[in-house]
Amino acid sequence: MSIFNPIHKYIVAALAGTVMITLPIMAQELTIDDLFVELQAVPADQAEQTERITKQISALWSSSGSASMDLLLKRGTDALKAKDTQAAIDHLSALVDHAPNFAQAYHARAQAYFDAGYIGPALADLRTALALNPRHFRAMTGLAYILEETGESQKALETYRKVLELNPNDPVATKAAKRLEGVAL
Secondary structure: OOOOHHHHHOOOOOOOHHHHHHHHHHHHHOOHHHHHHHHHHOOOOOOHHHHHHHHHHHHHHHHOOOOHHHHHHHHHHHHHHHHOOOHHHHHHHHHHHOOOOOOHHHHHHHHHHHHHOOOHHHHHHHHHHHOOOOOOOOHHHHHHEEEEOOHHHHHHHHHHHHHHHHHHHHHHHHHHHHHHHHHOO
């Protein structure tokens, strides 16, 4: 004999159905578009919140969808951190060869090229990263920095302003734009 009468079975079934429907909704992660909307809404005095969101965006950008490609990216960025630029270039070039549509691969290799003093290849990779991901504000920042260093202050300022359109509280772009506003006019 069951301790549940028929009405209890219906209530339990309805509750279970509700839980099964809402769990996937609750477990969904924010999309990159959601994160950009959040980033736009962060008040200027909330640097920690800006940093948290930009880290989430960077984490999404750093995920290629392939464990092998993600490992090459990790090896390349680890080599960059260890100041082994040639190893970084090698790993990241292999990554670009195997994942030519992965913007983060070009951005990371641009950093390695820049560290090695190869400005031309760094610029080319930053432009490719931005062609693949036009909202890659980190690649834009790198491009703006190189433009500034090569005497193209007006283009650098325009690029920093584009960074600020995407990430209004970016401290590097904010400081650079203020510095260049008088110079680039």
